[in-house]
Amino acid sequence: MACKQIAALVQRAPISNLTGIQGAVNVQGADQKKLDVVSNEVFSNCLRSSGRTGIIASEEEDVPVAVEESYSGNYIVVFDPLDGSSNINAAVSTGSIFGIYSPNDECLVSDNDLELGSSFLAVGYCMYSSSIIFVLTIGNGVYGFTLDPMYGEFVLTKENIKIPKVGKIYAFNEGNYQLRDDKLKKYIADLKDPGPSGKPYSARYIGSLVGDFHWTPLYGGIYGYPRDKNSKNRKLRLLYECAPMSFIVEQAGGKGSDGHQRILDIEPTEIHQCVPLYIVSVEEVEKLEKYLA
Numbered sequence: 463m464a465c466k467q468i469a470a471l472v473q474r475a476p477i478s479n480l481t482g483i484q485g486a487v488n489v490q491g492a493d494q495k496k497l498d499v500v501s502n503e504v505f506s507n508c509l510r511s512s513g514r515t516g517i518i519a520s521e522e523e524d525v526p527v528a529v530e531e532s533y534s535g536n537y538i539v540v541f542d543p544l545d546g547s548s549n550i551n552a553a554v555s556t557g558s559i560f561g562i563y564s565p566n567d568e569c570l571v572s573d574n575d576l577e578l579g580s581s582f583l584a585v586g587y588c589m590y591s592s593s594i595i596f597v598l599t600i601g602n603g604v605y606g607f608t609l610d611p612m613y614g615e616f617v618l619t620k621e622n623i624k625i626p627k628v629g630k631i632y633a634f635n636e637g638n639y640q641l642r643d644d645k646l647k648k649y650i651a652d653l654k655d656p657g658p659s660g661k662p663y664s665a666r667y668i669g670s671l672v673g674d675f676h677w678t679p680l681y682g683g684i685y686g687y688p689r690d691k692n693s694k695n696r697k698l699r700l701l702y703e704c705a706p707m708s709f710i711v712e713q714a715g716g717k718g719s720d721g722h723q724r725i726l727d728i729e730p731t732e733i734h735q736c737v738p739l740y741i742v743s744v745e746e747v748e749k750l751e752k753y754l755a
């Protein structure tokens with residue numbers, strides 16, 4: 463429901479004057495876009511009205527928000543309501559990412575309260591692109607749905623997605639190359655080496671996690687957001703970006719790592735903490751881990 467509403471808002475953004483910034487900054491210090499705020503409201507309201515949600519932790523909220531008593535359930539839902547929103551003005555793919563954690567007594571999301579890998583009940587993302595694609599796992603495989611604009615309903619279009627073990631596509635922001643450590647520079651340089659096959663890896667990058675990620679389960683390859691000299695644990699958030707995407711990838715036979723350990727083995731220490739992310743084809747991620755060892 464929320465993703466359908468956000469899809470409509472994104473597609474009409476230039477018409478309804480919903481491009482551009484809201485004028486506030488979020489807890490990460492990033493300019494909140496108008497659609498960030500609206501999408502956050504849409505997601506939060508849909509979750510509240512479900513009557514099953516106890517706590518929501520959103521990229522757009524400084525701290526976790528308890529759903530008021532009359533509506534509350536006890537599931538914990540983390541989400542990034544509109545990831546990549548800086549691309550809205552250019553009509554480039556954006557997405558919503560969510561993860562539903564199993565209920566617990568206090569229903570709190572606090573230090574060491576979650577073991578990421580064992581608690582997820584359901585994870586999904588919705589990509590707002592040339593098609594509106596909803597990808598979901600409830601812990602037994604990964605399924606893709608496409609929004610049919612004729613009927614306003616999502617229809618199953620990809621059953622039991624399986625990630626290729628290898629792939630010749632990589633998605634890294636090459637602009638940060640000089641900020642990276644030598645081991646990573648060597649890894650990226652070797653991807654560009656045509657080698658005996660005469661064919662180097664192909665680079666793909668649009669600066670929107672869901673859009674940069676979505677092709678990889680289909681074609682195989684690696685998406686990376688490394689740490690760099692400007693920031694130890696640059697940019698992507700563990701709880702509502704890296705962990706949900708890693709859960710999906712593992713369900714489809716892939717791997718999510720911070721370069722040294724499984725993302726889902728990392729115990730969260732705070733809601734908006736960032737970690738490096740290297741994800742998708744097992745053999746590509748393991749090759750990178752060897753470079754970084």
Ligand code: P6P
Nearest residue numbers: 545546547548635669670671672
């Ligand atoms: P950079 C969008 O703001 C985002 O959080 C992710 O969607 C995306 O992968 C990343 O930032 C892009 O960051 O530094 O490459 O522009």
